[in-house]
Amino acid sequence: xxxxxxxxxxxxxxxxxxxxxxxxxxxxxxxxxxxxxxxxxxxxxxxxxxxxxxxxxxxxxxxxxxxxxxxxxxxxxxxxxxxxxxxxxxxxxxxxxxxxxxxxxxxxxxxxxxxxxxxxxxxxxxxxxxxxxxxxxxxxxxxxxxxxxxxxxxxxxxxxxxxxxxxxxxxxxxxxxxxxxxxxxxxxxxxxxxxxxxxxxxxxxxxxxxxxxxxxxxxxxxxxxxxxxxxxxxxxxxxxxxxxxxxxxxxxxxxxxxxxxxxxxxxxxxxxxxxxxxxxxxxxxxxxxxxxxxxxxxxxxxxxxxxxxxxxxxxxxxxxxxxxxx
Amino acid sequence: xxxxxxxxxxxxxxxxxxxxxxxxxxxxxxxxxxxxxxxxxxxxxxxxxxxxxxxxxxxxxxxxxxxxxxxxxxxxxxxxxxxxxxxxxxxxxxxxxxxxxxxxxxxxxxxxxxxxxxxxxxxxxxxxxxxxxxxxxxxxxxxxxxxxxxxxxxxxxxxxxxxxxxxxxxxxxxxxxxxxxxxxxxxxxxxxxxxxxxxxxxxxxxxxxxxxxxxxxxxxxxxxxxxxxxxxxxxxxxxxxxxxxxxxxxxxxxxxxxxxxxxxxxxxxxxxxxxxxxxxxxxxxxxxxxxxxxxxxxxxxxxxxxxxxxxxxxxxxxxxxxxxxxxxxxxxxxxxxxxxxxxxxxxxxxxxxxxxxxxxxxxxxxxxxxxxxxxxxxxxxxxxxxxxxxxxxxxxxxxx
Ligand SMILES: Cc1ncc(C[n+]2csc(CCOP(=O)(O)OP(=O)(O)O)c2C)c(N)n1
Ligand code: SF4
Ligand SMILES: [Mg+2]
Numbered sequence: 001x002x003x004x005x006x007x008x009x010x011x012x013x014x015x016x017x018x019x020x021x022x023x024x025x026x027x028x029x030x031x032x033x034x035x036x037x038x039x040x041x042x043x044x045x046x047x048x049x050x051x052x053x054x055x056x057x058x059x060x061x062x063x064x065x066x067x068x069x070x071x072x073x074x075x076x077x078x079x080x081x082x083x084x085x086x087x088x089x090x091x092x093x094x095x096x097x098x099x100x101x102x103x104x105x106x107x108x109x110x111x112x113x114x115x116x117x118x119x120x121x122x123x124x125x126x127x128x129x130x131x132x133x134x135x136x137x138x139x140x141x142x143x144x145x146x147x148x149x150x151x152x153x154x155x156x157x158x159x160x161x162x163x164x165x166x167x168x169x170x171x172x173x174x175x176x177x178x179x180x181x182x183x184x185x186x187x188x189x190x191x192x193x194x195x196x197x198x199x200x201x202x203x204x205x206x207x208x209x210x211x212x213x214x215x216x217x218x219x220x221x222x223x224x225x226x227x228x229x230x231x232x233x234x235x236x237x238x239x240x241x242x243x244x245x246x247x248x249x250x251x252x253x254x255x256x257x258x259x260x261x262x263x264x265x266x267x268x269x270x271x272x273x274x275x276x277x278x279x280x281x282x283x284x285x286x287x288x289x290x291x292x293x294x295x296x297x298x299x300x301x302x303x304x305x306x307x308x309x310x311x312x313x314x315x316x317x318x319x320x321x322x323x324x325x326x
Numbered sequence: 327x328x329x330x331x332x333x334x335x336x337x338x339x340x341x342x343x344x345x346x347x348x349x350x351x352x353x354x355x356x357x358x359x360x361x362x363x364x365x366x367x368x369x370x371x372x373x374x375x376x377x378x379x380x381x382x383x384x385x386x387x388x389x390x391x392x393x394x395x396x397x398x399x400x401x402x403x404x405x406x407x408x409x410x411x412x413x414x415x416x417x418x419x420x421x422x423x424x425x426x427x428x429x430x431x432x433x434x435x436x437x438x439x440x441x442x443x444x445x446x447x448x449x450x451x452x453x454x455x456x457x458x459x460x461x462x463x464x465x466x467x468x469x470x471x472x473x474x475x476x477x478x479x480x481x482x483x484x485x486x487x488x489x490x491x492x493x494x495x496x497x498x499x500x501x502x503x504x505x506x507x508x509x510x511x512x513x514x515x516x517x518x519x520x521x522x523x524x525x526x527x528x529x530x531x532x533x534x535x536x537x538x539x540x541x542x543x544x545x546x547x548x549x550x551x552x553x554x555x556x557x558x559x560x561x562x563x564x565x566x567x568x569x570x571x572x573x574x575x576x577x578x579x580x581x582x583x584x585x586x587x588x589x590x591x592x593x594x595x596x597x598x599x600x601x602x603x604x605x606x607x608x609x610x611x612x613x614x615x616x617x618x619x620x621x622x623x624x625x626x627x628x629x630x631x632x633x634x635x636x637x638x639x640x641x642x643x644x645x646x647x648x649x650x651x652x653x654x655x656x657x658x659x660x661x662x663x664x665x666x667x668x669x670x671x672x673x674x675x676x677x678x679x680x681x682x683x684x685x686x687x688x689x690x691x692x693x694x695x696x697x698x699x700x701x702x703x704x705x706x707x708x709x710x711x712x713x714x715x716x717x718x719x720x721x722x723x724x725x726x
Contacts, residue, residue, distance in 0.1 A: 045537050047405065048546075060553045063544035068537045071546035072404050072431050079398035082391060083363060083405025083413070088538055090360040090389040090411050097538055119401065122394030 001201050001323070002039060010038040014066075021057040021064040026229025028193040028219030028236065029053050032135045033106060035196050036215075037067065039203035040131075042100040047081040049107035049116060050074035052142045053135065075115035077107045078123035078132060085128045102207050103130035109150035110140040112216075113176050124183040127211045131203065134176070134214070137221040145224045149174045152244075154288055155276045157224075162279045167288070172295075180214045181250055187213035189249035189258075193220060194236035198247055198258050205251070205322050218245045226275020238270040243300040251322055254313045255306035267296050344516045346477040346509035347372025350416070350442045350502075352516075353484035354388070355380045356524035359440075360411035360531070363391040363402035367421040368454045369506035370444040374416055388414075396421040400428035400439075407437035408545055410536030412492075415439065418506060419446035422460040426467065432499045433468030434561055435546060438491035438533075439499045442484065445473075445606065445657075446506035447688045455689020456506035458606065458657040461634070462666045468561055469499040470568045471635040473605040477516045479632075480504040482585060485519075488528045489575045496568045497533075498561075505607040507689065519583055527582060569636040589633040590641040594620060598627030600704045601646060601678075603671055604655040605631045608685070608692045612655070615697035626701055631667065639674040646671070651679040651704040655717070657686045664714065679710050685717040692718060 002010070016037040023030055029052060037044065046069045048054045054071045057064040072080045081103055091097040107116055112134040120132065139157055140146040146159040153172045156162045160169040180188050186209045191199040199217060206213035218239055220232035227235055239245040241261040248257050268289045271277040280288060313319045344352065350373045354362070364374050380386050391406075393399045396417055407413040417425060422443055432439055443464075447457040461471060470490060474480045480502065487500040504510055535541050549557055572589060580586035594616055595601060602612045609630040619626045629645050631638070646652055652675065656665030664672070668682040683700055685692045696717040703715070 043540065045409070045542075055548050058544050058547035060547040060549040060557075063547060065544050068540075068542035069544045069546075070405065070408060070537060071548075072401060072435065073428060076397060076401035076428065079393060079401035080405035082393065082398070083361065083402030083407075084409040084537060086361045086363070086389050086391045086402065087406040087409035087411030087413070090387070090406075091409075091538065093389075094360070094387065096410075101538065118394060119398050122398055125394070126391075 001204055004197055007035060007038045007196065007200055014038065016044070016065070016067045017057070018064050018066060020062055022059065023052060023056040024223060024229070026220065026222040026232040027052070028137065028221070028232055029135050031193040031196065032133065032199070032217045032219055035199050036104060036133055036203050039200040040102045040104070040207055042102045044068070044102045044104050045070070045084055047071070047077045047084060047103070047105045049077040049105070049111035050142070051108035051111055053106055053108070055142055074111055076119050077105045077111060078116060079119040081105045081130045081132070082123045082126065082128045085130055105130060105132045107132070107134055108141070109134060109136040109138060110148045113149035113174060117179070121183065124180065124185050124212050124214070127185070129210055130212060131206050132212065132214045134216045135219045136216055137219045137224060138173070139221070139224050141221050141224045150176065153292070154280055156279060157276070167279060167285065168276070177216050184253065185212045185214065186252050187249070189214070190216045190218070190245065190247055192218040192236045192240050192245055192247060194233050194240055195247060195259060202249060205249070208322070224276070226278070227273060231273070235273065238265065238273065241265045242267040242270045243296045244270055246300065246303055248303060251319070254310035254319065255303065256310060256314055257303055257307050264300065267292050340517050340519070341515045342518055343513050344477055345372055345511055345513045346480045346504045347444070347511065348376045349477040349481040349516045350484055350504070351376030351380060352518055353481045353524070354414060355386050356519070356521050357412070357414070357485065357488055357528050358386050359388050359414040361391060361403070361406035361413045362388045362415060363393050363399040363406065363413070364415050365393055365396045365399045365417070365421060367396070367418050369446055369456070369510040370416045370418040370421065370442070372510055373442055373444065396424040397428060400425040400432060403439045404428060404432050404435060404437045407439050407533065408435060408537050410533050410538045412531035413437070413439050414441065416442040416444070418444040419448055419460045423448055423463055426463060429464055429467040429469055429499060434557070436497040436561070436564070437499060438497050440484065440487045440491050441499060441501050442480070443501050443503045444506045444510040445503045453688040454506070456508055457687050457689065458503070459659070461501065461503045462658040464501055465635070465666060468565055469501050469635065470565065470572070470633070471501045471503065472633055473503045474509070474632065475607055475609045475630060477509060477512070477514050480509060481516050481518070482579065482587070485524055485527060486572070486575050486579050490568060490572050492531060493571045494534065496564055496571050498564055498568060503606065508607040517585070523582060527579070565636050569633065569638060572633060587632065589638045590645065591630045591632065592645050593628040593630065595627035595629065595645055597625055599625040599650045600701055601627045601629055601649045601652050602655060602697065602700070603629045603631060603646070603652060603667065605634060605667060606657060608655070608657070611692050611694060612697050615694045615701065618694065619698065619701055624701070637670050637674070642671060642674045643676070646675045647677050649678045650708060651681070653681040653683050653700045653704055655683045655685050659684055659687065679704070679708050681711055682714045683717050684714060690718050
């Protein structure tokens with residue numbers, strides 16, 4: 001596993017995703033991209049869905065990418081990657097290609113939880129050998145901060161604004177990780193930009209297997225969530241440490257948490273630090289915040305139980321074969 | 327009388343009785359694409375079923391990628407073609423409609439995907455039968471479009487279409503339309519070329535700067551107004567070059583196979599005073615009507631448009647300018663205005679009276695009587711009628 005120093009060296013030497021992009025100050029997405037690419041040692045082909053990353057990194061005629069990169073549309077990156085990977089398999093069988101290539105998809109939560117879910121599901125069912133990375137900033141940021149299926153309940157967005165008849169988004173976010181798990185692919189994980197080493201280790205494990213793998217990475221969006229750019233990392237740390245965004249991995253159906261915040265911090269405090277939830281505090285919406293804490297606690301206990309259930313497997317040769325450290 | 331009855335025994339061996347769908351599959355076997363992403367829809371299914379069997383029997387190396395939707399089929403096709411694999415697919419109707427967003431991108435990203443379209447109407451009401459509504463929905467995607475008359479042409483144009491799509495001056499998708507059921511499901515004798523001839527004709531797939539070749543950069547960048555216009559123009563000009571390239575390729579094909587095609591075909595047009603213009607399988611019906619009127623010494627002719635994109639404007643102008651009256655048969659509609667082929671002919675041809683005829687929507691047959699009626703009406707006056715006629719539906723409208 002590459003340590004942070006090695007990752008930093010690779011990022012500055014290789015510049016797979018270099019300077020010259022126009023993502024906002026404090027945006028978490030470049031951290032996702034650089035960590036993922038620096039953790040992969042074969043040549044890569046990147047497929048990118050429409051969204052902030054694509055728009056802000058490839059304004060013709062300049063590009064921030066020095067690796068082969070393809071963007072086709074918003075909802076189809078898993079399908080495009082299926083085609084690229086199938087081409088690779090076909091050409092390799094014919095003897096026209098000999099080298100290893102890792103295929104990586106980067107798509108936002110909108111392009112993954114919502115409009116791209118069908119293409120993702122199809123690709124996972126077919127088991128294409130690629131790493132699908134959802135950078136989850138909990139909303140359609142590129143189009144001006146609209147709600148997505150990943151937006152938390154009560155968040156104010158431009159399509160779920162707060163008003164006399166509205167306390168922000170009225171639905172809870174969907175559990176995409178569970179949806180992906182229902183496809184029984186070998187490797188599924190949640191990661192976050194605050195835990196770069198953890199993210200990198202997960203990429204290494206994910207790309208070891210010969211099937212589809214999936215990473216859901218919580219990113220930070222200062223303008224979308226309403227906080228100062230220099231606070232991005234602490235913002236995501238809080239999401240992780242409160243249990244709102246558990247770092248976990250599920251390998252061949254076996255669960256474990258890769259971070260055990262002790263003691264778990266309050267979700268309310270994480271909410272309090274973002275303007276998109278400010279109305280909850282102005283109106284003292286205690287019920288909603290209480291139910292949120294309760295839900296997080298229930299979910300956390302469920303995860304601990306799963307981890308307990310699978311502890312033996314991670315110590316077994318089958319588990320150890322995945323190169324687990326902790 | 328069909329020419330194949332008179333061929334020598336040697337030549338006859340190359341004839342097989344195939345449906346249009348099977349003929350396309352046979353072309354696919356010989357072309358042997360690397361990737362074939364596909365999703366089933368009537369009446370495209372005979373193509374993909376026959377090809378799946380060919381692959382199952384080890385007679386093609388193609389990787390059939392059975393995706394979960396047509397949107398994903400076209401998306402995967404774009405990825406595969408740009409990755410460096412020869413890529414083909416097939417669809418129809420709602421499937422093509424579902425793909426449309428990505429067909430535009432295939433053209434813009436210069437992905438030379440060859441796609442057979444079993445032309446079928448668009449819902450609603452839902453109906454599985456043939457017309458050209460689906461192809462017309464793809465009219466402005468930037469893809470090359472061919473409409474064929476019979477199974478032989480479907481086979482031949484898959485092969486020629488591959489060369490056209492992949493030509494370095496073109497690099498665009500080719501949509502090869504064959505009428506649903508009338509062609510996809512009806513069997514007729516088709517002359518099949520030697521495998522070696524087809525393979526040599528299409529050559530190997532060489533995509534410049536393929537994603538997997540290690541030389542690729544950024545594909546599908548975001549273009550602001552200061553660049554979008556020029557990029558779009560390059561794409562439009564590539565489509566125009568497609569017409570020039572196609573002309574050379576049909577000539578090469580004729581030399582090697584003896585089957586000579588025109589992008590626009592005139593039938594008994596030498597001294598014609600009245601002419602019909604049509605695309606697709608119903609061209610044969612009009613041909614019969616022309617023959618029967620010619621037998622009565624009426625100077626009538628037929629023009630069949632094979633290549634719809636790029637539209638062969640000059641060829642049509644040359645064929646139709648000397649004529650007094652023209653009727654354009656469209657198998658699709660443009661509600662609120664004149665249908666697509668009519669608009670093209672109007673924009674390309676000066677001089678004759680030009681009538682618009684819509685026929686065969688949702689799979690209704692065009693009869694010889696329908697066509698003769700149209701010829702009769704054309705003969706009555708040199709004045710533009712400026713109306714749309716519905717061949718085969720007028721009487722019902724009256725009854726209803
Ligand atoms: C079919 C289609 N619908 C809508 C859009 C407009 N659109 C572009 S990006 C985007 C939101 C992207 O959200 P997400 O995937 O979360 O990425 P982010 O912008 O947050 O990086 C939308 C709605 C589009 N490009 N294509
Ligand atoms: S809007 Fe948010 S996600 Fe988009 S570039 Fe800015 S910080 Fe990043
Ligand atoms: Mg987003």
